[in-house]
Amino acid sequence: MNERRYDVVIVGSGAGGGTVAQALAPLVRAGKRVLVLEQGPRFADEEFSGRELDMAPQLYRDAGGFLTADGTMTLAFAEAYGGSTLVYTGTSLVAPERVIHGWNVPGLEHGDIARRSAKYAAENHVHPLPPEEINDNNRLFAEGARKAGFQVEQFPVNVKGCKGSSLCNLGCPNQAKQGTNRVQLPNAERGGVEVVTRAAVLRINGDRSLDVRVSEKPAGAKGRPSEWDVGDHRVQADAIVLAAGAIGSPALLLRSPLPLPSSQVGHGFTCHPALILVGVHPQAITNDVGHPKSFYVDRAVEERFVLETCMYFPFTTAKAITGFGPSHSAVMRVFPRLQQILVLAIDHSTPGNRVAVDGEGQPVVRYRYTDEALDGLVRGNRAAARIFFAAGAVQVHAPFADPPLIEARDAHRLDQLIDGRYWKPGKQTISAAHLMGGCGMGRTSADSVTDAWGRVHGLPWLRVADASLFPDALEINPYLTIMALADRVAEGLLADLAALAA
Amino acid sequence: MVRPAFRAIGATIVPEASAMDERAWSDLEQVVEDALATRPLRMRRQLVLLIRVVQILPVIRYGRPFTGLDPERRTRLLDALQNAPVLLLRRGIWGLRTLVLMGYYGRPAAWPEIGYRGAARGWEARR
Numbered sequence: 001m002n003e004r005r006y007d008v009v010i011v012g013s014g015a016g017g018g019t020v021a022q023a024l025a026p027l028v029r030a031g032k033r034v035l036v037l038e039q040g041p042r043f044a045d046e047e048f049s050g051r052e053l054d055m056a057p058q059l060y061r062d063a064g065g066f067l068t069a070d071g072t073m074t075l076a077f078a079e080a081y082g083g084s085t086l087v088y089t090g091t092s093l094v095a096p097e098r099v100i101h102g103w104n105v106p107g108l109e110h111g112d113i114a115r116r117s118a119k120y121a122a123e124n125h126v127h128p129l130p131p132e133e134i135n136d137n138n139r140l141f142a143e144g145a146r147k148a149g150f151q152v153e154q155f156p157v158n159v160k161g162c163k164g165s166s167l168c169n170l171g172c173p174n175q176a177k178q179g180t181n182r183v184q185l186p187n188a189e190r191g192g193v194e195v196v197t198r199a200a201v202l203r204i205n206g207d208r209s210l211d212v213r214v215s216e217k218p219a220g221a222k223g224r225p226s227e228w229d230v231g232d233h234r235v236q237a238d239a240i241v242l243a244a245g246a247i248g249s250p251a252l253l254l255r256s257p258l259p260l261p262s263s264q265v266g267h268g269f270t271c272h273p274a275l276i277l278v279g280v281h282p283q284a285i286t287n288d289v290g291h292p293k294s295f296y297v298d299r300a301v302e303e304r305f306v307l308e309t310c311m312y313f314p315f316t317t318a319k320a321i322t323g324f325g326p327s328h329s330a331v332m333r334v335f336p337r338l339q340q341i342l343v344l345a346i347d348h349s350t351p352g353n354r355v356a357v358d359g360e361g362q363p364v365v366r367y368r369y370t371d372e373a374l375d376g377l378v379r380g381n382r383a384a385a386r387i388f389f390a391a392g393a394v395q396v397h398a399p400f401a402d403p404p405l406i407e408a409r410d411a412h413r414l415d416q417l418i419d420g421r422y423w424k425p426g427k428q429t430i431s432a433a434h435l436m437g438g439c440g441m442g443r444t445s446a447d448s449v450t451d452a453w454g455r456v457h458g459l460p461w462l463r464v465a466d467a468s469l470f471p472d473a474l475e476i477n478p479y480l481t482i483m484a485l486a487d488r489v490a491e492g493l494l495a496d497l498a499a500l501a502a
Numbered sequence: 503m504v505r506p507a508f509r510a511i512g513a514t515i516v517p518e519a520s521a522m523d524e525r526a527w528s529d530l531e532q533v534v535e536d537a538l539a540t541r542p543l544r545m546r547r548q549l550v551l552l553i554r555v556v557q558i559l560p561v562i563r564y565g566r567p568f569t570g571l572d573p574e575r576r577t578r579l580l581d582a583l584q585n586a587p588v589l590l591l592r593r594g595i596w597g598l599r600t601l602v603l604m605g606y607y608g609r610p611a612a613w614p615e616i617g618y619r620g621a622a623r624g625w626e627a628r629r
Contacts, residue, residue, distance in 0.1 A: 049622070063540075065600075071597075162624075163623060163624035164625040165621065165623070166620055167622065174624070289620070289624055289627070313618070314616060314618050318606075319603055323584070324514065324516070325517060328516075329516060329518060333615070334616075336618075336619075427592050
């Protein structure tokens with residue numbers, strides 16, 4: 001067992017961990033030691049091939065196919081230097097005021113979140129793409145949505161020198177996306193923060209130590225070997241920041257022998273269950289070139305769904321199209337004519353939906369769809385179908401219809417054709433990438449795991465700085481909000497560190 | 503028994519697969535094997551069991567296994583299973599279907615067939 005000592009150890013290097021690492025870098029100049037432990041590997045720029053089956057197994061947990069306990073939804077999250085900021089599309093929105101107000105966390109104000117979000121939006125070069133970089137897949141969404149009577153918004157995205165590969169979800173092959181792997185982590189490392197990859201934290205002990213297992217680089221795998229020797233290490237720290245994500249952070253707490261006063265760890269997990277809808281146009285459109293996500297329609301308040309432009313790769317698209325056989329192939333074989341829309345349901349945290357661990361300490365996500373989420377998916381299916389037809393599509397594939405392929409001549413009866421009675425758990429492909437909750441903020445250990453500054457109730461040396469802090473769904477893409485919350489956690493820790501060391 | 507049944511299921515899910523040569527099938531199966539290699543042994547055993555069930559089930563109704571059925575009957579059987587009242591069966595067929603689609607559409611050889619042209623060079627590659 002190798003023994004090491006640091007002042008602060010950060011577990012995870014995504015939007016939360018990367019942000020905290022950069023914010024704590026000034027400590028190094030003051031003689032402190034700051035360490036980031038990342039479970040996944042560090043990739044070289046030239047390793048991002050953009051090929052689906054080449055990249056997904058390297059980037060994502062279970063190649064992107066991590067299943068909920070009942071097997072009816074896949075959860076997508078990355079394990080790599082930069083965490084899931086490697087694989088999102090770079091969409092960067094400020095949390096809605098009504099959501100932060102609704103969380104009702106004492107000491108957490110929307111104005112503070114907005115101010116910190118603006119700081120990271122500027123740092124990550126967040127801006128709307130100019131019209132000449134918008135492809136047909138996005139343009140048709142905006143046109144169709146306006147014709148169908150929806151208010152359309154443009155996503156600001158964090159890209160610099162985007163070449164329009166459309167491969168954001170496989171890690172940008174052109175290093176254009178400004179995730180923590182491009183901005184905050186390199187800044188932190190230049191400031192003296194150490195980042196160790198392929199380092200899984202097995203448990204956190206009550207004496208503020210972490211048991212860490214460093215893995216060998218598997219034969220044929222991408223990424224560099226770990227910076228540390230392969231094997232088990234014990235790392236002692238004055239303070240520990242958990243930023244392993246909404247599944248990883250609660251799972252780590254649950255398998256750690258800590259005297260946690262709260263029984264809320266793992267509870268409050270929620271996500272935005274999502275479906276891909278496909279529209280078939282009579283002519284080829286630009287879809288697999290250009291940034292994939294420029295516009296959205298936000299109906300979260302009124303109808304519990306959000307629609308976003310999207311464009312996925314052959315296998316992911318094939319998986320999203322319900323069924324099989326000739327009708328399935330007929331849609332796949334006109335790929336250049338396909339438009340895609342992602343429907344995200346707003347699902348609020350619900351008792352019973354939670355992160356747990358199995359006998360080996362591995363995360364298990366127990367999740368049941370609420371009526372509210374299913375209603376959001378049905379309404380979102382209908383709205384997306386309207387947008388496709390308004391944009392000129394001749395057919396729409398809607399997973400909540402049976403048969404799922406709807407012809408333009410039937411566009412007047414979408415409310416009949418798309419219905420919740422066609423929902424069969426385990427048949428349709430539903431996935432989620434916005435994973436939230438599990439170490440929620442709140443007032444006391446009776447209702448939450450941490451306070452508004454990510455301090456774990458009863459263990460002031462332990463902080464949380466990722467989406468697991470969300471007490472409920474955010475209703476938008478979460479990355480800027482994670483960074484804003486992580487910035488608060490870092491600020492609180494800087495203020496408290498001297499006392500914690502003593 | 504498992505490989506012929508898997509290929510018959512594969513060609514029912516993606517009819518174009520029935521025209522594939524031995525090398526293309528090997529590529530598809532390699533993709534599936536790679537995907538399963540990192541999954542728990544229990545999951546791999548369940549998959550093999552499901553393939554065996556699909557192969558044997560039609561004997562009860564049609565007097566011949568799945569590999570002996572015509573394409574229409576194969577489709578009907580898989581459709582019944584993907585709509586089965588039992589979640590376990592629906593999940594199983596979804597998983598099997600996912601693996602076949604991964605094996606078929608994950609191969610770069612399939613991309614020209616469907617017109618997919620995604621490229622790291624993005625817009626530059628189209629000019």
